[in-house]
Structure formats: structure tokens, C-alpha cells
Amino acid sequence: MISGHYIANIFRSHRALLIFAFLMVGTFQVLIVALVIGADLLGMIEQFFRTLPPQVQYVIGEQFLAQFSVNGAVAFGYAHPLVIVMMCIVAILLPSRHVAGEIETGTLELLLALPVRRPTVAVSLWSASGLALLMLVVGCWAGSAVGLLLYPETRSMPLIKLVEIGINLWLLMAAVSSYTLLMASYVREGGKATLRASGLTLFFYFLNVAVVMSPDLRFLRLFSLFYYHYPQLLMEDGSLLIRNGFVLGAVILLCGTLAVRQVSRRDIPG
Amino acid sequence: MPVIDVSDLTKYYGAVVGVDGVSFAVEEGEIFGFLGPNGAGKTTTIRLLIQLLHPDRGRVAVFGIPLDAPKADLRERIGYLPGEFNPYLTMTGARFLAYMARYRARPPVLRPFLLDTLKLTEKALKQPIKHLSHGNRQKLGIVLALEHEPDLAILDEPTLGLDPLMQEAFYDILRRLHDKGKTIFLSSHVLSEVEKVCGRIAIVRGGQLVALESLETLKQKRPRRLTVVLEETDEPPVLPGARLLSQEAGRFDYLVEGPIRTVLGALAALPVQDVVFPEPDLEDVFMAYYQEPSS
Numbered sequence: 001m002i003s004g005h006y007i008a009n010i011f012r013s014h015r016a017l018l019i020f021a022f023l024m025v026g027t028f029q030v031l032i033v034a035l036v037i038g039a040d041l042l043g044m045i046e047q048f049f050r051t052l053p054p055q056v057q058y059v060i061g062e063q064f065l066a067q068f069s070v071n072g073a074v075a076f077g078y079a080h081p082l083v084i085v086m087m088c089i090v091a092i093l094l095p096s097r098h099v100a101g102e103i104e105t106g107t108l109e110l111l112l113a114l115p116v117r118r119p120t121v122a123v124s125l126w127s128a129s130g131l132a133l134l135m136l137v138v139g140c141w142a143g144s145a146v147g148l149l150l151y152p153e154t155r156s157m158p159l160i161k162l163v164e165i166g167i168n169l170w171l172l173m174a175a176v177s178s179y180t181l182l183m184a185s186y187v188r189e190g191g192k193a194t195l196r197a198s199g200l201t202l203f204f205y206f207l208n209v210a211v212v213m214s215p216d217l218r219f220l221r222l223f224s225l226f227y228y229h230y231p232q233l234l235m236e237d238g239s240l241l242i243r244n245g246f247v248l249g250a251v252i253l254l255c256g257t258l259a260v261r262q263v264s265r266r267d268i269p270g
Numbered sequence: 271m272p273v274i275d276v277s278d279l280t281k282y283y284g285a286v287v288g289v290d291g292v293s294f295a296v297e298e299g300e301i302f303g304f305l306g307p308n309g310a311g312k313t314t315t316i317r318l319l320i321q322l323l324h325p326d327r328g329r330v331a332v333f334g335i336p337l338d339a340p341k342a343d344l345r346e347r348i349g350y351l352p353g354e355f356n357p358y359l360t361m362t363g364a365r366f367l368a369y370m371a372r373y374r375a376r377p378p379v380l381r382p383f384l385l386d387t388l389k390l391t392e393k394a395l396k397q398p399i400k401h402l403s404h405g406n407r408q409k410l411g412i413v414l415a416l417e418h419e420p421d422l423a424i425l426d427e428p429t430l431g432l433d434p435l436m437q438e439a440f441y442d443i444l445r446r447l448h449d450k451g452k453t454i455f456l457s458s459h460v461l462s463e464v465e466k467v468c469g470r471i472a473i474v475r476g477g478q479l480v481a482l483e484s485l486e487t488l489k490q491k492r493p494r495r496l497t498v499v500l501e502e503t504d505e506p507p508v509l510p511g512a513r514l515l516s517q518e519a520g521r522f523d524y525l526v527e528g529p530i531r532t533v534l535g536a537l538a539a540l541p542v543q544d545v546v547f548p549e550p551d552l553e554d555v556f557m558a559y560y561q562e563p564s565s
Contacts, residue, residue: 005372013360106356110414113320113350114373115343268322 003116006124007131010098017093018132021086025136026143032077033147036070071157074147075231078140078165084205087136091173092197094129095181095259101190103269112268122181122263126256129177136173137166164241165231171248172229176201178255185262188269225251271334273298273422273453274319279328281314287477288314292328294472294482296455301448303468303485304457311477312457313353316426319455320350332422346375349420353427353457355411359400363390363410366399370414378417385413387439404431412440416447423447426457441467473559480559496524497546498537509536 011018049057077083099122102108112118144162180197187193208226211217221227228244272295281288289311296302306312317323318330321337330337332344357366371378385395388409394402399410408431416423429437444454444467458464464471464485471488473481481488496512499521506514511528520543526533537545 107358115345116373
């Protein structure tokens, strides 16, 4: 059901991007720890926030500053827009390029003329995306671990929490990757799949922002995937991982299964 | 038992016809030509055979096994070259062949022979495919399609981009496979190619099969040209079953649509100086079938 050759080929094709993303998210986590310990972080943050527009201060400041602590700041590294954007690029690029993109270029036609089954291709791609995202989460963990080793003052940090936060981040990104795979299985142009998946991801992200900004919209928060990844809260309440895991896991399974079914049934090029 | 057995195959793209009610069979060890103008339905038929497309109606069996049967995967025994061969451009030719071969259980036993015959050098194989000429990419496609010595080769416009010398080399490869009893399904619009290697041909037009014959039968069935030079007359004689096309100072060109015997009988009574009865040209046959019924 899974082709090792196929997965290896995907990693090989995107090795530059994956290595760059791995180093970037890892380095970023080291910097976060260094900032927390090595600088007067709260002072710096307050100074930084004064330079932001009032609306942004309202959106970010209320939640971020209220929960600020050493643990909270390290956790924030797993929800920082830079990390989220980097991981979304990988989560969206891989499925859209290797289903719709390969239909567009004609390489999928060549591959499917070989004795390889369509579900195998779809499941392998799904797995490759999941593994690539796991690699980036491992990058985050490695960065946090290096940071914590460099600064012994942080040894009180419960490492299990970082593992939980990393798992939650992986689930969020695997969900993004799964609905991208589903979208890509219905179109024949890689660009179109990328655009649609990026649009939906931005919609979820800004829906979450809108909910934070406007209490009247709080009832909509359940419909944003980003609501199910809040590392600072998870640092305090580990049971949230079960709820988040249930919702994100359901999205992953549903979209992934539908995508595999659609790849198996569709016409190529169609 | 036919290697390919297609019955009432129908595929529409929305309201646009891909193929409609196509039926034919290809016997084992046959080189079967599949001809038609652009948009006639050749590639659609091939993609249906490879299971890239799903038919709206009809039945396809390959090696006697219906393609819609559960777990019918016959691609191990099939070699396929698409009409537009698009490999992974960033890979080198060597890596591309190695990568694709990993999906097959059959070893690439013919690869050295094919590389040698098609003059695809080691140097060319070490280059990224995006730097290869169109001809070399096409050779790579031929190697990929045939290197595992498939029992059935499905080739869509295989000589596209090959120079005449390489085309001849390719025909030699086909003959060699044919000698080994392999079946070849060759889609082409190159008439000379079909004439050289195919035993039987099917012609499609507008998604429908308009002819399915051996090459010889097809030639004999179609109208033939006849040129008659008569002594001392500018008046064209009336030949039963023949239509006058042109005339010039005692030289008359006809299109013979009726039995040849009748025409020859009529000619015997005339002061004939010369008769030219050329070998039926496949192009005439081809064009006659290609023309829309209204024209």
C-alpha cells in the first residue's frame, strides 16, 4: 500500500526546501529560548508592541502578553507565524505538486502506466507529506532541546509538554496537507490546487484572528483549524491535546480517505 | 484469444466525444496500426487501454482479462509510450530509467540493446533530462516502454522527433519484438511508418472506427488511379466504373471505383499507347477515410 521508492523520490525532489525548512524552524526555536533567557524579554516585547498598530496590539497582545512566561514563550515558538508559514508551504506544496502538478506535466501518466496502483501512489504521497511535516516538528524539538541545553536555567521546562505541542502542530499541518491532497485530486493544474489550499488555509487563519478580535464571532471559532492549535494553552492544560487530536485527526482521516478514493477513480489527465 | 479485445468502447468528455462505440481486437504477435487525424480519438482509446481513463460504456479486455475486473493489473506485461512523453525533467536519464524500473518486477533486459540501437549514449544519460534534445527524450521514452520486453507494447506516435536514421532503427526494434511474438499497438499518423511495419490497421475519425482491415485489403478496396494515353484522340473514352479526373492532349487520368476487370475489358477495344496503373497509395486510402462524410 505504500511505496518506499515513491516516498524517497519525493524527499529527493524537495530536499533543498526540506533541509532549509528544518534548519529554519530549528534555529528559530533556539532563538526563542535565547530571547526568553538571555534578554529582558517582557521589556523587549512590551517595547516591540508599542511600535505595532493598535489593532494588532489588540489581537496579539491580549492573549500573548497575558500568558507570558518562560514556558509560554517557548511554546509560542510552535505557533509563530514564521513556523506556521514554513510548515504550511511544505504541507500545501507536496500534495498539490505531486497530484495536480504531475497530472499537468504528464509525469503521473507515465508513473500510472507502470505496475503501481493508484491508491499506493495517493497513500504514499499522503505519508510522504506527513513524514516531511514530522521532520519539521523534529526540527522544532531539536531547536528547543539545543536552546534548553545552552541555557540550564530552563531545566524546569517540562519536556513532555513540548512533545505534546509538537504532536499538536503536526496534527494541524497534517490536516492542512490532507485537505490540500483532497483539493489536488479534483483538479489537473498544480497552481490551481496550491491557490485553493492556500486560500482555505488563510481563511482558517484569519477566521481565528477575527474570532479573537470580535467576541461576537466566538461561535465561529470551532470552524477554524487554527483554533485547535494553541501551544500556550496546551502548556497549561494537556487534556486539550485529546480534543485537538480528535478534531484534527478526523479532518486528516476524512480528507485523506476521500482523496485516495478520488485519485483512484478519476480520469488522468481528465 | 486476442491480446486486446475492445467492444463498444465509449468515452465522452462532457458533451465532447472522445470515442464512441469503438470495437476491435488485436491478435497475439500482431503489429496493429491505429490511425487517425488529430482529435480522432487515438489517444483516448490508448488511455482507456492503460486504465488512465474510465469508459462511459463498453468493455476492454487485455490478455483475456477485463480491465474492470477486481485486481486486474496487467501493466507488468505492458510497455507504454505516451504521445507526449514528459519525464521528470530534473532527473538525469540514467536515474529516471533506474527510478521507473524499480516499479516493475520484470528486469530491464532489453535496455543495453535499446540504448545501443537508438544511439543513446552514456554521456546523454548522465545529463538532466531538461538538457536533452527532443529526439533524445523520445529515445528515452522508447527505452522505458520496451526495456522490460513487454508482451504488449502500446506506442502513441513513437517516432515523433526521431531523425530518419533513428526511425529505421526503431522499426528494426519493432521487427525484433514482432519476431519474438510480442504484440504491438502502434498509433501513428505517419503513413510510411504504418505501411512499413503494420499488418493490420484501424482508422478512427470523429471518435468512431471507420475502417479495420489488413493493409492489403484496405488498399484494394479503395479507389485507384489510372492513367491512359491514347493514340490520335483528345476525346476521353468512357470507362465503366471509372471517373475522369483530368485530361491533357491524349492523356487521361481516371479514378477507378468499380471492378478493375471491367475497366481493362473496355481498354482492350481502344487504341491504347500506354497505361499507368500505380500501386495504390496508402495516402489516398488514408485521405479518403479522413475526409468528413459531407465532403
